[in-house]
Amino acid sequence: MGCKQLIFRTLLAVLFSFSSIFVYCQNKPTYTITSKPEEQTPITLAIPVSPALTLSKRDSAATTKSLDSLVFEGYKDLKLDGEQKQEGNNTILYISLGKKYPKIERKDVKMRATIDKNIAAVLGISETIEISNIDETIDSWIEILAQKGYPDATLEVNSDNQYLHITGKLGNKTSITSIVIRGYEKPPKAFIASLTDQFSKRIWDDALQKELIQRLQTSPYFSLDENPKLKFNRTGADLYLFLKRKKSNVFDGIIGFGNNKSEKFKLNGGIRLEFRNVLNAFEELQFQWQRSPENAQNFNLKFDFPYLISSKLGIDTGLEIFRQDTMFASFKFSPGLTYSPNWKSRLRAALHLEQSSSANSANNLNNTTDFSRVGLSLQYRYTLPNEMILMPIRRRFIVQASGVQMKSLSDVNPVLNPQLISQVSAEYLLPLGENTSHYMFLSTQTNWVLAKNKLFFENELLRFGGWNSLRGFNENALVGNFLSFASLEYRYVIENRAFLDAFFQAGKHVNNSVNYDAFLYSAGIGFNLSLPFGIMNFQIAHGQAPGVPFRLGNVKVHWGVVASF
Numbered sequence: 001m002g003c004k005q006l007i008f009r010t011l012l013a014v015l016f017s018f019s020s021i022f023v024y025c026q027n028k029p030t031y032t033i034t035s036k037p038e039e040q041t042p043i044t045l046a047i048p049v050s051p052a053l054t055l056s057k058r059d060s061a062a063t064t065k066s067l068d069s070l071v072f073e074g075y076k077d078l079k080l081d082g083e084q085k086q087e088g089n090n091t092i093l094y095i096s097l098g099k100k101y102p103k104i105e106r107k108d109v110k111m112r113a114t115i116d117k118n119i120a121a122v123l124g125i126s127e128t129i130e131i132s133n134i135d136e137t138i139d140s141w142i143e144i145l146a147q148k149g150y151p152d153a154t155l156e157v158n159s160d161n162q163y164l165h166i167t168g169k170l171g172n173k174t175s176i177t178s179i180v181i182r183g184y185e186k187p188p189k190a191f192i193a194s195l196t197d198q199f200s201k202r203i204w205d206d207a208l209q210k211e212l213i214q215r216l217q218t219s220p221y222f223s224l225d226e227n228p229k230l231k232f233n234r235t236g237a238d239l240y241l242f243l244k245r246k247k248s249n250v251f252d253g254i255i256g257f258g259n260n261k262s263e264k265f266k267l268n269g270g271i272r273l274e275f276r277n278v279l280n281a282f283e284e285l286q287f288q289w290q291r292s293p294e295n296a297q298n299f300n301l302k303f304d305f306p307y308l309i310s311s312k313l314g315i316d317t318g319l320e321i322f323r324q325d326t327m328f329a330s331f332k333f334s335p336g337l338t339y340s341p342n343w344k345s346r347l348r349a350a351l352h353l354e355q356s357s358s359a360n361s362a363n364n365l366n367n368t369t370d371f372s373r374v375g376l377s378l379q380y381r382y383t384l385p386n387e388m389i390l391m392p393i394r395r396r397f398i399v400q401a402s403g404v405q406m407k408s409l410s411d412v413n414p415v416l417n418p419q420l421i422s423q424v425s426a427e428y429l430l431p432l433g434e435n436t437s438h439y440m441f442l443s444t445q446t447n448w449v450l451a452k453n454k455l456f457f458e459n460e461l462l463r464f465g466g467w468n469s470l471r472g473f474n475e476n477a478l479v480g481n482f483l484s485f486a487s488l489e490y491r492y493v494i495e496n497r498a499f500l501d502a503f504f505q506a507g508k509h510v511n512n513s514v515n516y517d518a519f520l521y522s523a524g525i526g527f528n529l530s531l532p533f534g535i536m537n538f539q540i541a542h543g544q545a546p547g548v549p550f551r552l553g554n555v556k557v558h559w560g561v562v563a564s565f
Contacts, residue, residue: 256467281307394428
């Protein structure tokens with residue numbers, strides 16, 4: 001057989017063979033898509049091969065890759081010209097491209113593939129799969145490996161008559177060296193420092209990425225505009241975060257319908273306004289006013305500045321004024337200092353300053369008195385937010401204790417009474433399965449006052465009941481020195497736009513001043529609905545106390561709206 005015929009037959013075999021080796025790195029091929037067949041003047045393409053005409057493995061791979069790329073670009077009528085010539089150490093072969101057809105998408109080629117177990121484990125796929133669109137699949141895997149912390153990963157594809165065999169090297173994992181914020185102008189320095197402490201010098205992988213996204217998406221002050229990106233350097237990678245400032249101010253209005261103790265229908269409710277991040281320091285200013293069917297009014301003012309002088313220290317000051325009809329009025333002031341070791345936890349130390357004035361302290365008709373309390377309050381709060389707007393809290397735990405000295409200011413029977421006022425509460429949102437629409441919301445709360453003198457005046461007792469505690473009772477209608485209750489609530493979520501709920505509550509209520517000790521129950525149904533202007537909620541509840549017959553007139557109805565602006 002002549003030398004020219006040998007070359008011709010060898011190249012034809014190479015042209016239609018898929019036995020090749022491709023080494024993919026981060027330099028990725030690009031293709032031009034042609035929409036319809038197009039007549040073209042035949043041209044020639046020169047491809048160098050070794051002068052020995054034996055086509056080494058390297059030459060075979062390079063030549064086959066070049067010819068395959070032409071076929072996939074639409075040149076299916078490739079023909080080898082008989083003419084060839086020698087230039088230096090290379091033999092030049094001429095190929096006629098012929099007619100050009102629409103590009104052949106590589107997704108039309110489907111092959112079985114085996115994948116190295118270490119690479120498959122990082123990618124989270126099976127070690128034996130079917131691959132279509134081979135080039136783009138391999139390219140996407142390279143990108144995924146880089147995002148998982150392997151920017152130097154390479155993949156090598158070998159083929160035989162039955163399988164593709166994908167092997168390669170992962171290289172060293174990448175750690176985060178710095179964090180760069182884009183999109184959000186001048187975020188608080190302490191916030192950037194907190195993110196840096198939490199995520200820098202850690203290995204970038206799926207778990208870290210999930211934790212970071214959860215951290216950013218649940219913030220009330222900004223949202224994640226696009227996924228985090230890595231910019232690799234000699235020692236690791238710079239993490240770029242693309243943040244967008246949120247409308248974080250909140251209006252919360254609620255209207256309640258129900259009877260008071262005199263069986264008279266009363267309209268009640270409250271308004272809460274929160275101005276957040278106005279100074280771009282993650283600060284919060286809150287106003288709250290509430291009126292109950294028992295003619296009680298409550299006004300709260302709170303200021304929270306979490307990052308003082310770009311540190312983890314902050315200030316948190318509260319003011320509360322409570323007025324019970326014409327019986328008494330109480331004033332509380334609580335200036336505090338906070339420390340936030342991380343984004344989930346907060347410690348607070350504050351002064352507890354309280355004064356109460358009774359309209360009937362002289363004759364003590366209502367068991368009230370003028371008194372003052374002075375002491376110190378400590379609180380620990382843990383909050384894990386949820387990405388779902390309808391249910392913003394995934395977990396929350398609060399424990400608080402205030403040691404105070406109560407001093408009666410009345411001329412009749414003045415009293416000094418050391419007291420410990422405590423609160424423990426917890427909330428937990430439990431999904432009933434993966435990718436589910438069914439949830440259980442569990443919560444519990446316990447409040448109590450311990451004192452040397454166990455007989456209390458009415459205006460120094462704790463007050464419970466209403467929307468945020470036992471929902472089947474009027475706001476602040478339960479008065480005592482101890483209350484503990486637990487809630488079990490089922491929620492059915494509809495396309496993340498609404499949820500229906502049914503709940504049951506049981507609690508224990510103690511008031512030593514009137515020798516009252518009883519179990520209370522509350523149950524109800526409702527729904528929450530996400531609307532363009534905010535979230536609307538509606539609930540019907542009924543509370544049951546011992547010795548009180550069930551009456552439809554005791555049902556409590558609450559309707560409210562929470563909106564951001």
